[in-house]
Amino acid sequence: MSATELKGDFDARRYRNVLGHFPTGVVVITAIATNGEPVGMAVGSFTSVSLDPPLVAFLPDKSSSTFPKIREAGSFCVNVLSTAQESVCRAFATKNADRFSATGWRPSESGAPILNGVVAWLECSIESTYEAGDHHIVIGAVKNLAVENPSVPLLFFQGGYGGFAPDALVMGANPELVEQIQLADRARDHLDMLANDLSVAVHAVAVAGDHQYIVASAQPQNSGKVPARVGRRLPFQAPWGAFFLAYQEPRQRESWYARARISPSDERFGLLEAEMSLMREQGFAPSLRSDQPVSYETLLEEMDNHGPTPDLERQVVSVTESADYFNPLSQLNEDNAAQVERIRVPVFAANGHVALVLSLSDLPDGLALSDVHNYVERLKSVATAVSASIEGHRYTPSRKNGASQMGVVRFV
Numbered sequence: 001m002s003a004t005e006l007k008g009d010f011d012a013r014r015y016r017n018v019l020g021h022f023p024t025g026v027v028v029i030t031a032i033a034t035n036g037e038p039v040g041m042a043v044g045s046f047t048s049v050s051l052d053p054p055l056v057a058f059l060p061d062k063s064s065s066t067f068p069k070i071r072e073a074g075s076f077c078v079n080v081l082s083t084a085q086e087s088v089c090r091a092f093a094t095k096n097a098d099r100f101s102a103t104g105w106r107p108s109e110s111g112a113p114i115l116n117g118v119v120a121w122l123e124c125s126i127e128s129t130y131e132a133g134d135h136h137i138v139i140g141a142v143k144n145l146a147v148e149n150p151s152v153p154l155l156f157f158q159g160g161y162g163g164f165a166p167d168a169l170v171m172g173a174n175p176e177l178v179e180q181i182q183l184a185d186r187a188r189d190h191l192d193m194l195a196n197d198l199s200v201a202v203h204a205v206a207v208a209g210d211h212q213y214i215v216a217s218a219q220p221q222n223s224g225k226v227p228a229r230v231g232r233r234l235p236f237q238a239p240w241g242a243f244f245l246a247y248q249e250p251r252q253r254e255s256w257y258a259r260a261r262i263s264p265s266d267e268r269f270g271l272l273e274a275e276m277s278l279m280r281e282q283g284f285a286p287s288l289r290s291d292q293p294v295s296y297e298t299l300l301e302e303m304d305n306h307g308p309t310p311d312l313e314r315q316v317v318s319v320t321e322s323a324d325y326f327n328p329l330s331q332l333n334e335d336n337a338a339q340v341e342r343i344r345v346p347v348f349a350a351n352g353h354v355a356l357v358l359s360l361s362d363l364p365d366g367l368a369l370s371d372v373h374n375y376v377e378r379l380k381s382v383a384t385a386v387s388a389s390i391e392g393h394r395y396t397p398s399r400k401n402g403a404s405q406m407g408v409v410r411f412v
């Protein structure tokens with residue numbers, strides 16, 4: 001019985017989807033083929049089996065062209081990949097790739113390659129092989145093993161790669177982000193006051209590395225709404241986070257465009273450059289309510305509830321890559337003012353860079369143009385006050401880490 005013949009709507013897609021919710025580590029199984037060539041394949045099905053005697057197992061697909069060579073070799077090496085080795089994993093999962101050019105290696109005692117930079121390795125001989133559906137189950141007897149590099153192992157989950165980070169370090173792990181949070185702390189009182197005065201939600205967003213993060217958030221008192229979760233990660237790729245780059249040299253926007261696979265000849269490139277020029281001119285940026293079937297906000301709420309899973313991140317990126325987001329608002333007027341949902345303004349650091357972006361969101365429906373301008377002015381004056389309060393502010397990184405026993409998966 002094949003997966004497609006199984007009960008009712010149980011098909012291969014559902015099987016893969018459900019199993020994709022179970023995370024695995026990633027190893028590369030290597031060997032020296034009988035012709036002397038090194039061979040290897042990425043495997044997520046590695047597991048320990050027995051301590052006495054020491055046995056491990058992995059499950060190669062019957063269609064694999066590499067496994068027969070490993071089987072013939074009779075012994076293999078299990079290489080536990082680190083988070084820095086995502087590209088090695090991809091190379092060893094790609095057919096016809098020059099897999100060993102992805103990394104250097106040395107032979108283990110039996111000759112099987114130990115890849116450079118792996119977390120750990122286990123040298124094994126094939127003890128037995130069983131058939132199981134479209135896979136084999138290979139049992140290996142462990143001959144030797146070592147931790148090579150006690151770093152964070154690569155994890156695979158929902159088709160995405162990640163790493164493991166102790167819970168308490170997830171935010172603190174990025175010193176750049178700690179600095180932004182300290183800045184946002186100075187904005188806190190201003191944000192609370194503004195949220196109450198205007199009866200709308202206010203956020204401060206900062207950039208650290210390739211992402212934006214909500215670093216402060218306020219809701220009007222008694223609104224019954226929970227402020228957006230501080231620490232929430234947002235995409236930092238075109239068109240998202242344009243304010244952070246609008247005042248920089250065009251070449252500093254290159255990787256931001258590249259992450260969204262937008263080249264200078266792309267029509268969207270021109271639209272975004274024009275939008276950034278308007279941002280500089282006006283000192284604010286409005287966004288309009290969109291008719292997306294799944295809104296960006298809904299997805300972000302899901303992320304608050306479930307964490308930034310690869311599946312949700314893909315959905316956010318696909319929503320943000322859709323046409324509406326590349327249709328920037330040219331000029332505000334009486335007709336489109338009623339559609340304005342969100343307003344953003346930059347907060348400048350002393351060096352002229354944008355340190356934070358403040359935004360008013362969930363604006364009431366049907367605003368008049370004068371209402372929008374009123375919101376803009378209020379938000380701009382808070383941005384000026386926050387700018388003044390961070391002038392001369394110096395960040396001193398704290399080296400103390402409050403490690404906890406709990407762990408979470410952090411997607412890198």
Ligand SMILES: Cc1cc2nc3c(=O)[nH]c(=O)nc-3n(C[C@H](O)[C@H](O)[C@H](O)COP(=O)(O)O)c2cc1C
Nearest residue numbers: 041042043044045059060061064065066092093156
């Ligand atoms: C994260 C990850 C886990 C994988 N796990 C397995 C596995 O457990 N068994 C398997 O046969 N292939 C697995 N693969 C796929 C193989 O690496 C890939 O299909 C294989 O190397 C194809 O080339 P081959 O024909 O040279 O074997 C995995 C791939 C990735 C990216």
